[in-house]
Amino acid sequence: MDKNNKVSIPVIRRLPRYLRYVNMLESEGVKKVSSRELAELLGTTASQVRQDFNLLGGLGRQGIGYPIDELKRELEQRIYAETPLDCILIGAGSLGSAIARYLKNVAKGYNLIGIFDNSEEKVGAKLEEYTCLNIDTLSEFCINHNPVVAVLCVPTSAAEQMVPELIKCGIKNFWNFSHYNFAKLNDDVKVENVHIRESLEALSYRIKHEIN
Amino acid sequence: MDKNNKVSIPVIRRLPRYLRYVNMLESEGVKKVSSRELAELLGTTASQVRQDFNLLGGLGRQGIGYPIDELKRELEQRIYAETPLDCILIGAGSLGSAIARYLKNVAKGYNLIGIFDNSEEKVGAKLEEYTCLNIDTLSEFCINHNPVVAVLCVPTSAAEQMVPELIKCGIKNFWNFSHYNFAKLNDDVKVENVHIRESLEALSYRIKHEIN
Numbered sequence: 001m002d003k004n005n006k007v008s009i010p011v012i013r014r015l016p017r018y019l020r021y022v023n024m025l026e027s028e029g030v031k032k033v034s035s036r037e038l039a040e041l042l043g044t045t046a047s048q049v050r051q052d053f054n055l056l057g058g059l060g061r062q063g064i065g066y067p068i069d070e071l072k073r074e075l076e077q078r079i080y081a082e083t084p085l086d087c088i089l090i091g092a093g094s095l096g097s098a099i100a101r102y103l104k105n106v107a108k109g110y111n112l113i114g115i116f117d118n119s120e121e122k123v124g125a126k127l128e129e130y131t132c133l134n135i136d137t138l139s140e141f142c143i144n145h146n147p148v149v150a151v152l153c154v155p156t157s158a159a160e161q162m163v164p165e166l167i168k169c170g171i172k173n174f175w176n177f178s179h180y181n182f183a184k185l186n187d188d189v190k191v192e193n194v195h196i197r198e199s200l201e202a203l204s205y206r207i208k209h210e211i212n
Numbered sequence: 213m214d215k216n217n218k219v220s221i222p223v224i225r226r227l228p229r230y231l232r233y234v235n236m237l238e239s240e241g242v243k244k245v246s247s248r249e250l251a252e253l254l255g256t257t258a259s260q261v262r263q264d265f266n267l268l269g270g271l272g273r274q275g276i277g278y279p280i281d282e283l284k285r286e287l288e289q290r291i292y293a294e295t296p297l298d299c300i301l302i303g304a305g306s307l308g309s310a311i312a313r314y315l316k317n318v319a320k321g322y323n324l325i326g327i328f329d330n331s332e333e334k335v336g337a338k339l340e341e342y343t344c345l346n347i348d349t350l351s352e353f354c355i356n357h358n359p360v361v362a363v364l365c366v367p368t369s370a371a372e373q374m375v376p377e378l379i380k381c382g383i384k385n386f387w388n389f390s391h392y393n394f395a396k397l398n399d400d401v402k403v404e405n406v407h408i409r410e411s412l413e414a415l416s417y418r419i420k421h422e423i424n
Contacts, residue, residue: 110416196406
């Protein structure tokens, strides 16, 4: 049983990383992994790994190593919703198109149900099996389809306009590729940011100043 | 003067975030910002902000608040190389295409000089002003053009094959969108990972378990 009230955001952020390494080990034919080995892969300590797994309610078994297949199943079960989460994508530019394809063809646990844009050239165009919808039809769409997650692939200024509207439409979960700052919003809203630019800038700094 | 030997990776990762908020404040017409205000935006403490700026060699002036324009200039000067870094992109799929457009049209401090793929349908195709090159011509290209950074927009298995080859071609800096794990490589290599899937999984977990 999950003891969810004790699971903090840093622990939650480590879960997908555990899953990533578990998948990697599985593809290498590995059958078992110790907390020490996982810790090494993640750059953390074995006691941290054991503590995380403990918090999740006895994930695997300490002492004898964790069977890879069991660990994978347990992690997936904790991470993914039982039925895929309906999501809409706002912004059908080049990043938005790539993310739409990713959601459709690669991502687990999500179900893309609509793509919106405000530009004349995008609205009505086909992207995968979707026809890009006019952003003006958003609230009607939300009443009919109840999307759970909005994916923001728009510039910051557009996100600033869109977010309050999306929240008004009942959406409380955001996957945010814009630089819009959700910090000021109420606690009811969940946001995961992907700040592409920031990793590029960190790399630039490290190259410039020769920091490994 | 930078005291670079003391600048750790966590500090480096905060720099682009400082810059992001400084840009945001500038666009709102703000002229000055205190370490307390910056700390609030970043979700850290004022003393952390002051310590970071100190490490960077007296960024801004403590006590009277930091002038936004000066802070922006100083941050940009530390983050971006003096001449844009030549980079190549490996993988011209939908994510690769989006990232190529981003590098060409949005990103600062980088200069995309070549796009490579191994699929017949991609090689020779136009993407922005680039003609997608055959991956077989990579080493020759690198001898002639000396790219500094490789951007990996390929599946993990392809990255596994490509990375040693890229390193052999003299490339030591990677912007990695694949799930390839660089952990085992030598210290000479700089990697910034963008793990899109992990943020999506963290969001899924938070929605499933109602954790804000």
